[in-house]
Amino acid sequence: MTGKGLDQEVERLHKQGGDNESMLKLFPYPRIIPKCMWIIAAALLGFAAPAIWSQEQYQSAEEGTILDMVLVQGGTFQMGDTFGDGNSDEKPVHTVTVSSFYMSRYEVTLGQFSQFVRESGYLTSAERMGGWLVWTGTAWERKFDASWKNPYFTQTRQEPVVMVSWNDAVVFCNWLSRREKLTPFYNVSIAGMTENWAADGYRLPTEAEWEYAARGGGKAKKYSWGNGSPEGNVADESLKKAFNAWPFAIWSGYWDGYIYTAPVGSFQPNELGLYDMSGNVWEWCNDWHSSYPAGEQMDPRGPPSGVIRLLRGGGWTDVPAALRDSFRGGRLPDGRGVNSGFRPVRPSV
Numbered sequence: 001m002t003g004k005g006l007d008q009e010v011e012r013l014h015k016q017g018g019d020n021e022s023m024l025k026l027f028p029y030p031r032i033i034p035k036c037m038w039i040i041a042a043a044l045l046g047f048a049a050p051a052i053w054s055q056e057q058y059q060s061a062e063e064g065t066i067l068d069m070v071l072v073q074g075g076t077f078q079m080g081d082t083f084g085d086g087n088s089d090e091k092p093v094h095t096v097t098v099s100s101f102y103m104s105r106y107e108v109t110l111g112q113f114s115q116f117v118r119e120s121g122y123l124t125s126a127e128r129m130g131g132w133l134v135w136t137g138t139a140w141e142r143k144f145d146a147s148w149k150n151p152y153f154t155q156t157r158q159e160p161v162v163m164v165s166w167n168d169a170v171v172f173c174n175w176l177s178r179r180e181k182l183t184p185f186y187n188v189s190i191a192g193m194t195e196n197w198a199a200d201g202y203r204l205p206t207e208a209e210w211e212y213a214a215r216g217g218g219k220a221k222k223y224s225w226g227n228g229s230p231e232g233n234v235a236d237e238s239l240k241k242a243f244n245a246w247p248f249a250i251w252s253g254y255w256d257g258y259i260y261t262a263p264v265g266s267f268q269p270n271e272l273g274l275y276d277m278s279g280n281v282w283e284w285c286n287d288w289h290s291s292y293p294a295g296e297q298m299d300p301r302g303p304p305s306g307v308i309r310l311l312r313g314g315g316w317t318d319v320p321a322a323l324r325d326s327f328r329g330g331r332l333p334d335g336r337g338v339n340s341g342f343r344p345v346r347p348s349v
């Protein structure tokens, strides 16, 4: 589906009723990165099969720290379009230094998210705002019951949670902080949200932290696995074989064996021991999308306000260009898709 086609699909859904303006804005890519609309369309959408989600999946009784956190030693690196094949918002390449931090070794799993919901009673954006588009095998359709519980394909507890918004992810981070007696990073109220950078609790990574980590500590490489054929779950021949009608490009000649999400850690980790940075699901970053500055940056946090929150790394629906370490995707804070999740970080001191 091209960007134009995607816009038409959104317009059609709007005319069907039951939608609203904020929902229409859940497709921001064509507006911020017009050069690669077809990649963006693929990145935003997923597809579906009948969902089976057993009661057993709610019954995790994990205690203590539920995330395996990896210490990422800080350093200085070149951030952005270091290969010269990126989009305008990946330029200019600029020097960035990040401090050390802890990062989850894996994407947050369905099992972990179900524990959060069970203990908190939280209702996600998709559940409150009427699902989103899914792929039925032949067409994209708005499914009002689509959510993390029902992404219209079967998932095990070890697979990454999907259909979660930026707003959902930060509530998860705060829940995790409180259960570990840490100070929450996000202060969420009806008046808005503020961030406490002095807090020791969990938060989403800055995109500088994410890119530094995906590059295995700031290395000049294109994907988290390196520069060659994937070591991860992407839009591959398995996907195309399952769905002849799949409307987007795939990584031709590559078979990863997974049509949808893969259990986290199914592929080799990068140099830092982090799994699935490129591929499997897109990962929310903390920052608002904005243009890069030209000068050197120390622990950049992005602008104080904005419209689009960043997503990084590409997912099981994506082709090479969107899987690059420097590619910048994004959605509105309540945006969600069957191909996006998150992985928290927390300070090292």
Ligand SMILES: [Ca+2]
Pocket (backbone or CB within 6 Å): 233, 234, 235, 236, 238, 239, 256, 257, 258, 259, 260, 316
């Ligand atoms: Ca795949």
Ligand SMILES: [Ca+2]
Pocket (backbone or CB within 6 Å): 107, 276, 277, 278, 279, 280, 281, 282, 283, 313, 314
């Ligand atoms: Ca990922």
